[in-house]
Amino acid sequence: MADLLLLLCGAILVNNVVLTQYLGLCPFMGAGGRLETAFWMAALTTFVLTLSAAINYVIYRYLLLPFDLVFLRLIVFIFVIATIVSFSDLLLRKIAPLPHKMLGIFLPLSASNSLILGVALLNGEQANSFIAAIFYSVGAAAGFSLAIVLFAALRERLVMNAVPVPFQGAAISLVTAGLMALAFMGFAGLG
Amino acid sequence: MTATATLNFNSCRDKLALTPLLGLCPLLAVSNSAISALTLGLCTLSVLLGSSFCISLLRNRFTPALRLPAYMLIIASFTSCAEFLLQAYSYALAERLGLFLPLIVSNCLILGHAESFASKTPPLHALRDALGLGLSFILVLLVLGMLREALGSGRLFTNMDLLLPFATNWEFICFNSPPFPLALTPSGAFLLLAFLIAFKNYFDQRPAQHQPAPEPEPAGSKRVRVTGQV
Numbered sequence: 425m426a427d428l429l430l431l432l433c434g435a436i437l438v439n440n441v442v443l444t445q446y447l448g449l450c451p452f453m454g455a456g457g458r459l460e461t462a463f464w465m466a467a468l469t470t471f472v473l474t475l476s477a478a479i480n481y482v483i484y485r486y487l488l489l490p491f492d493l494v495f496l497r498l499i500v501f502i503f504v505i506a507t508i509v510s511f512s513d514l515l516l517r518k519i520a521p522l523p524h525k526m527l528g529i530f531l532p533l534s535a536s537n538s539l540i541l542g543v544a545l546l547n548g549e550q551a552n553s554f555i556a557a558i559f560y561s562v563g564a565a566a567g568f569s570l571a572i573v574l575f576a577a578l579r580e581r582l583v584m585n586a587v588p589v590p591f592q593g594a595a596i597s598l599v600t601a602g603l604m605a606l607a608f609m610g611f612a613g614l615g
Numbered sequence: 616m617t618a619t620a621t622l623n624f625n626s627c628r629d630k631l632a633l634t635p636l637l638g639l640c641p642l643l644a645v646s647n648s649a650i651s652a653l654t655l656g657l658c659t660l661s662v663l664l665g666s667s668f669c670i671s672l673l674r675n676r677f678t679p680a681l682r683l684p685a686y687m688l689i690i691a692s693f694t695s696c697a698e699f700l701l702q703a704y705s706y707a708l709a710e711r712l713g714l715f716l717p718l719i720v721s722n723c724l725i726l727g728h729a730e731s732f733a734s735k736t737p738p739l740h741a742l743r744d745a746l747g748l749g750l751s752f753i754l755v756l757l758v759l760g761m762l763r764e765a766l767g768s769g770r771l772f773t774n775m776d777l778l779l780p781f782a783t784n785w786e787f788i789c790f791n792s793p794p795f796p797l798a799l800t801p802s803g804a805f806l807l808l809a810f811l812i813a814f815k816n817y818f819d820q821r822p823a824q825h826q827p828a829p830e831p832e833p834a835g836s837k838r839v840r841v842t843g844q845v
Binding site for chain 2: 443444445446447448449450453495496498499502503506507510532533535536537538540541542545546588589590591592593594595596597598599601602603605606609
């Protein structure tokens with residue numbers, strides 16, 4: 425149990441997937457402009473990531489490995505993720521039309537979110553049990569949510585500041601992310 | 616930033632401006648040395664060319680609902696091929712890129728090009744545009760990779776012979792001690808890319824100041840569409 429909790433904390437803070445492993449940067453930069461959008465993006469990613477990681481791990485462990493089909497893993501994983509993203513698109517449109525509109529293009533683009541695919545690939549290589557895979561996925565999702573919500577809060581404050589003209593737009597967002605990454609490096613001592 | 620539906624991939628300047636933002640994950644992840652940057656750039660270019668060509672050939676056969684999953688499957692197939700080819704060519708290099716070699720699939724650049732360009736134009740045209748886009752991605756990747764390697768480790772072109780067999784003694788030492796070790800960490804990657812973009816913005820904006828101001832348009836000559844979204 426202690427191992428699993430360590431895995432969870434490690435994935436959230438020490439090896440934060442976004443800020444130390446460069447995964448999921450596309451939605452992080454794209455949807456992290458407003459706090460409300462960031463919340464919904466975090467919720468959506470958590471749902472898709474956990475569900476797809478569980479399904480992908482079962483497929484990898486009990487179908488691809490025994491039949492020696494590991495070379496197909498990329499295609500199978502992408503297929504599962506795209507299906508779950510389409511499903512959550514329909515679900516969100518039905519139960520919460522406003523957030524669905526707010527997320528816009530980022531919802532279908534979740535299918536190509538490197539975090540979701542990256543966690544599926546990492547689980548296949550490293551996780552030694554189903555429970556460990558689930559814990560790592562939840563930790564990665566929580567790490568992503570933490571990073572994107574903090575980032576969106578910072579960027580909402582930035583709107584009110586006078587940023588030098590060449591830095592306006594993408595550059596100042598990258599500087600913000602860089603400083604956040606610097607802060608997260610401090611957690612490395614915990615590991 | 617990732618609004619693929621509204622992108623215009625035509626001019627070269629647009630491409631250079633877009634690539635850092637669309638291909639952000641691989642750009643920051645593998646740009647810690649020139650060799651990783653160049654290898655991933657070449658792999659991405661080949662996947663981009665192959666998938667653009669295929670999607671453009673099949674562009675009239677996709678139904679709107681199944682479009683995205685179909686693109687993803689085509690891109691995933693080409694990425695698998697690129698992964699195996701690189702593993703066969705140099706396993707050490709494939710190990711070095713690690714997770715980011717299969718993650719070429721999730722590069723928004725490729726999906727964005729498929730969605731906004733390849734699905735609307737004939738194959739040769741799409742191929743030409745994909746070549747331009749891929750080369751500008753390699754350029755940005757290589758510049759950032761060289762910068763990070765030189766500043767973070769003090770030497771340049773280490774292990775170039777993994778990719779190019781003739782490049783055995785290309786390594787040279789720029790600084791005796793690394794001047795900015797932070798450049799090799801994720802934080803340094805974000806900051807250096809931010810400064811590169813700001814640098815480019817600065818030079819883009821400068822000539823505009825020297826030109827005479829454009830004549831004001833007569834009022835009411837242009838219709839502006841108001842969408843309510845900002």
